[in-house]
Every structure is written in structure tokens, then in C-alpha cells.
Amino acid sequence: MVLETGVPQAGPGQEKAPFPRWFAKLCRLLNKDPKLAADLNHLVTEAIYPDLVYDAVLLGFNMLTTVTKEKFGSHDEMVVYAEQLVASLTGKGEGLDILRAYLPLVLAGLLVNTRVVLPQEQPRETLNLLATAIEKRGGEQNQDNTFMFDMANDLVTRALENF
Secondary structure, eight states: OHHHHOOBOOOTTOSOOSSBHHHHHHHHHHHHOGGGGGOHHHIIIIISHHHHHHHHHHHHHHHHHHHHOOOOOOHHHHHHHHHHHHHHHTTSSOOOOHHHHHTTHHHHHHHHTTTSOOTTOOHHHHHHHHHHHHHHGGGGOOTTTHHHHHHHHHHHHHHHTTO
């Protein structure tokens, strides 16, 4: 979804920037070396991966805010969170705990699960698998992440009601 819609980054005093971060990076890379277009696997999984994740984190928070009406911090705080999550996923930061693993990417994924369906995919089965995973991780629930478990369970319940 982030490849399709992106997350234009707003600067101070701007409504929004014209392109998502991953797209701007892709353009810079291809402008510098057009031969990179021949290796899409490398482009997506390595060259622009950090920027895709960054944009996905901000898009995920935006989607979750819209649906849940929760506030996840200021724009600057979400940017820092996105940068830290990218660092974790690229092996340059702290490890992932349950909160970072689920918020916002997995939880936002719940929102698009029924909107972005591949042929032969069973969205209800995906929801059931995620509900099971959340239940199995219940032992990791603590005071700091209870809101994430509550939100995850609520989003799964809402999504299952669509079937």
C-alpha cells in the first residue's frame, strides 16, 4: 500500500511534500545510475527498503489514528519512532519488542487486510492467524504495551465482523 500511496513528508509550514520518501530516493538512485532499474529485487529489498519502511510507519500511524481516534504522538515523535524502527529492522538499532513489532505496521496491516487481497488469499484466515499470534503473545503483555494488545484485539474483532 505504501508503494501505491506513499506518505508525503510535510516540512515546517508545509501542507505536504510532493512525493513519498521512497519515491524520491528511487528517483535519485535511478538518475545517478539508470542500470539499477534492471535489478528491481535489489532496489526494493535493499536500496529503498529503509525508506519504504519509514513511509509505511508514518502511513500506518496515520491510518490507525483515523480508525481508532488515538493520538500516537506529534509528527516529530512519529518521525523519530519511524527512524528507530527502520534502524531496528536494518540491524542498526535496538532489537524489536512486541510493541515495535506490532505498532504500527502489523496493526495497520489489519486495516488493509481486506482491502488488498491477492488471488486465492483468504483474509479471514489471515485475521484468525493474527488473532492466534496475539493470543500466544499474551504472556508478553505488561503495563507499557497493554494498549497495543487492546487495540490489536479490537481491530481483529472489527475486521472479523466484515465477514
